[in-house]
Amino acid sequence: xxxxxxxxxxxxxxxxxxxxxxxxxxxxxxxxxxxxxxxxxxxxxxxxxxxxxxxxxxxxxxxxxxxxxxxxxxxxxxxxxxxxxxxxxxxxxxxxxxxxxxxxxxxxxxxxxxxxxxxxxxxxxxxxxxxxxxxxxxxxxxxxxxxxxxxxxxxxxxxxxxxxxxxxxxxxxxxxxxxxxxxxxxxxxxxxxxxxxxxxxxxxxxxxxxxxxxxxxxxxxxxxxxxxxxxxxxxxxxxxxxxxxxxxxxxxxxxxxxxxxxxxxxxxxxxxxxxxxxxxxxxxxxxxxxxxxxxxxxxxxxxxxxxxxxxxxxxxxxxxxxxxxxxxxxxxxxxxxxxxxxxxxxxxxxxxxxxxxxxxxxxxxxxxxxxxxxxxxxxxxxxxxxxxxxxxxxxxxxxxxxxxxxxxxxxxxxxxxxxxxxxxxxxxxxxxxx
Amino acid sequence: xxxxxxxxxxxxxxxxxxxxxxxxxxxxxxxxxxxxxxxxxxxxxxxxxxxxxxxxxxxxxxxxxxxxxxxxxxxxxxxxxxxxxxxxxxxxxxxxxxxxxxxxxxxxxxxxxxxxxxxxxxxxxxxxxxxxxxxxxxxxxxxxxxxxxxxxxxxxxxxxxxxxxxxxxxxxxxxxxxxxxxxxxxxxxxxxxxxxxxxxxxxxxxxxxxxxxxxxxxxxxxxxxxxxxxxxxxxxxxxxxxxxxxxxxxxxxxxxxxxxxxxxxxxxxxxxxxxxxxxxxxxxxxxxxxxxxxxxxxxxxxxxxxxxxxxxxxxxxxxxxxxxxxx
Numbered sequence: 231x232x233x234x235x236x237x238x239x240x241x242x243x244x245x246x247x248x249x250x251x252x253x254x255x256x257x258x259x260x261x262x263x264x265x266x267x268x269x270x271x272x273x274x275x276x277x278x279x280x281x282x283x284x285x286x287x288x289x290x291x292x293x294x295x296x297x298x299x300x301x302x303x304x305x306x307x308x309x310x311x312x313x314x315x316x317x318x319x320x321x322x323x324x325x326x327x328x329x330x331x332x333x334x335x336x337x338x339x340x341x342x343x344x345x346x347x348x349x350x351x352x353x354x355x356x357x358x359x360x361x362x363x364x365x366x367x368x369x370x371x372x373x374x375x376x377x378x379x380x381x382x383x384x385x386x387x388x389x390x391x392x393x394x395x396x397x398x399x400x401x402x403x404x405x406x407x408x409x410x411x412x413x414x415x416x417x418x419x420x421x422x423x424x425x426x427x428x429x430x431x432x433x434x435x436x437x438x439x440x441x442x443x444x445x446x447x448x449x450x451x452x453x454x455x456x457x458x459x460x461x462x463x464x465x466x467x468x469x470x471x472x473x474x475x476x477x478x479x480x481x482x483x484x485x486x487x488x489x490x491x492x493x494x495x496x497x498x499x500x501x502x503x504x505x506x507x508x509x510x511x512x513x514x515x516x517x518x519x520x521x522x523x524x525x526x527x528x529x530x531x532x533x534x535x536x537x538x539x540x541x542x543x544x545x546x547x548x549x550x551x552x553x554x555x556x557x558x559x560x561x562x563x564x565x566x567x568x569x570x571x572x573x574x575x576x577x578x579x580x581x582x583x584x585x586x587x588x589x590x591x592x593x594x595x596x597x598x599x600x601x602x603x604x605x606x607x608x609x610x611x612x613x614x615x616x617x618x619x620x621x622x623x624x625x626x627x628x629x630x631x632x633x634x635x636x637x638x639x640x641x642x643x644x645x646x647x648x649x650x651x652x653x654x655x656x657x658x659x660x661x662x663x664x
Numbered sequence: 665x666x667x668x669x670x671x672x673x674x675x676x677x678x679x680x681x682x683x684x685x686x687x688x689x690x691x692x693x694x695x696x697x698x699x700x701x702x703x704x705x706x707x708x709x710x711x712x713x714x715x716x717x718x719x720x721x722x723x724x725x726x727x728x729x730x731x732x733x734x735x736x737x738x739x740x741x742x743x744x745x746x747x748x749x750x751x752x753x754x755x756x757x758x759x760x761x762x763x764x765x766x767x768x769x770x771x772x773x774x775x776x777x778x779x780x781x782x783x784x785x786x787x788x789x790x791x792x793x794x795x796x797x798x799x800x801x802x803x804x805x806x807x808x809x810x811x812x813x814x815x816x817x818x819x820x821x822x823x824x825x826x827x828x829x830x831x832x833x834x835x836x837x838x839x840x841x842x843x844x845x846x847x848x849x850x851x852x853x854x855x856x857x858x859x860x861x862x863x864x865x866x867x868x869x870x871x872x873x874x875x876x877x878x879x880x881x882x883x884x885x886x887x888x889x890x891x892x893x894x895x896x897x898x899x900x901x902x903x904x905x906x907x908x909x910x911x912x913x914x915x916x917x918x919x920x921x922x923x924x925x926x927x928x929x930x931x932x933x934x935x936x937x938x939x940x941x942x943x944x945x946x947x948x949x950x951x952x953x954x955x956x957x958x959x960x961x962x963x964x965x966x967x968x969x970x971x972x973x974x975x976x977x978x979x980x981x982x983x984x985x986x987x988x989x990x991x
Contacts, residue, residue, distance in 0.1 A: 370841075451921075476798075479920065504797075
């Protein structure tokens with residue numbers, strides 16, 4: 231997300247390089263670029279106007295007293311204004327003794343999927359015992375969808391065969407309290423903000439259950455209509471936050487820049503993949519860094535810490551040191567890497583990724599699965615002692631994994647080379663092969 | 665101002681009952697859209713009797729707010745300003761007509777556009793539904809199936825979304841309501857279930873097969889490759905199929921709509937767009953930019969939650985719906 235804003239802004243800022251100082255004349259050209267970049271990112275028209283005006287005023291006003299170069303100066307102003315726009319402080323998800331969170335939004339924004347992600351999240355981060363309540367009684371198979379997600383995550387889903395969503399929510403909460411659940415998520419039906427009947431249903435649900443959180447789920451690809459949607463929901467319900475979904479697409483997600491400014495509702499989470507751990511807490515500073523193309527190492531480290539198994543990593547390191555690293559360990563490593571999610575997403579977080587053209591890189595995850603399949607087609611004995619794998623074993627492994635004998639050979643060779651390199655590394659005479 | 669007169673005539677001559685019904689539906693569905701759009705344009709003309717820089721600024725805002733596409737709007741504004749200059753237009757009332765005219769030209773150009781389905785005369789007609797997540801593919805399939813069944817066609821639905829939780833069940837529930845055959849499988853490979861469905865459609869003489877696919881973001885290479893494979897499997901089994909590939913786009917979609925259209929067109933032969941959720945406040949203006957930049961026309965629009973709320977797209981009625989108050 232945001233790559234294109236950052237590219238556009240970078241090229242605009244680049245133009246200042248040649249100028250000795252910022253003047254009314256040269257800044258108008260740059261501001262036009264900034265303006266188009268923001269509009270093409272679906273930032274609200276009014277917000278864009280205000281933003282460019284503010285930047286202009288500040289740039290023209292402060293240049294006289296500053297020792298900074300015009301480019302740095304402009305960049306700093308832009309950064310400060312972006313931080314202002316996104317809201318300075320982070321907003322956290324409620325963490326009381328007992329919590330109820332309602333997810334609301336338009337059809338297809340990703341409510342049910344994000345209920346799953348959030349349940350998983352509070353269990354991990356808050357050490358809570360989550361429960362879901364299925365209150366989308368309208369869309370065919372919506373309850374079934376939540377049940378399947380619950381099953382996948384091993385989280386209980388409360389559902390009733392009733393046509394009264396408010397009653398279901400009430401009963402569900404009662405059930406949760408009686409059964410020791412302490413974080414309840416309510417899935418509501420998708421609805422248009424102008425649908426009076428359905429909006430009233432949410433209103434009475436809010437009055438009856440008084441949730442700690444009412445989170446508006448917004449599709450990151452939404453255009454200028456975002457403001458109508460956000461205001462429509464916000465006027466009827468005391469929203470406590472928003473979740474921006476589908477931000478792993480190539481949308482520029484300008485709605486992020488509009489939400490806070492137009493309504494003062496914080497963005498709490500960003501949805502970043504279809505997987506159940508594809509959710510990140512929103513952080514203004516990091517987001518601004520990303521918009522300006524500075525990368526986001528912090529997110530990368532936290533994500534790695536989240537999914538990596540520390541104990542396993544230590545064991546592997548030990549084995550590496552003893553030269554006892556075998557194919558079984560290699561398979562474990564592969565699985566760890568896979569848990570990081572699509573490698574493309576990881577690379578995007580690296581500073582300067584877009585400058586190096588890495589933001590649009592595509593990695594064939596099939597290649598990883600082929601390697602995995604080959605190793606899985608080996609017996610444990612073979613994995614521990616790859617040297618015993620000869621012709622007939624190779625043929626069997628290739629057949630078992632749906633690959634060719636050459637593929638098996640290549641893997642074994644690569645593994646041997648890797649081991650040799652590690653040995654050299656251990657002996658301290660490692661030479662980089664490039 | 666030919667187009668404008670045409671619109672006016674349509675408004676007056678519209679005596680056919682069916683036509684009026686559809687027009688009314690557009691009217692109703694686009695009510696929110698129209699009120700906002702036209703009252704804005706009307707207000708603008710009242711506010712500025714003469715064409716000024718400020719007038720253009722506000723006009724630009726109205727068009728951008730309709731999600732028409734930043735490039736398309738910028739080029740449109742340039743053309744408009746040129747016309748104002750060469751034709752020496754001063755009166756904003758006159759400009760209102762030119763604005764409608766120019767918008768129409770963006771969409772239509774010189775082409776003859778049809779919203780008719782390209783039927784296969786020699787065996788079942790295959791219609792593939794594609795799009796990003798949550799746009800309303802499955803619901804649109806149900807609505808189109810309802811329409812086709814009413815026309816007396818033997819319709820099959822194939823549950824090709826093997827990924828999303830509850831997707832197959834959702835289509836099955838529609839199948840029961842519509843009394844349509846639904847083909848599904850336990851396989852995680854969408855191509856496999858589609859193959860099964862097509863085989864059944866051939867032997868049991870189905871007229872139309874509607875294929876649901878999983879929502880996929882257009883920048884996910886692996887998912888797009890999967891779609892490419894699906895497309896190949898269909899084409900291998902029935903030559904020239906799919907006969908229609910419909911890209912479903914949510915009317916609230918912003919500038920990303922253009923990227924969606926481009927990417928899906930690269931992989932499949934998109935023949936048309938279904939613009940869904942137009943009954944909200946979203947204007948769906950991105951379809952104008954998509955038509956201009958990627959040359960994909962809209963075939964249907966979704967104007968409500970009921971089964972009969974899928975209407976063939978008619979650019980004249982669409983613009984008429986937007987500008988009725990002006991005429």
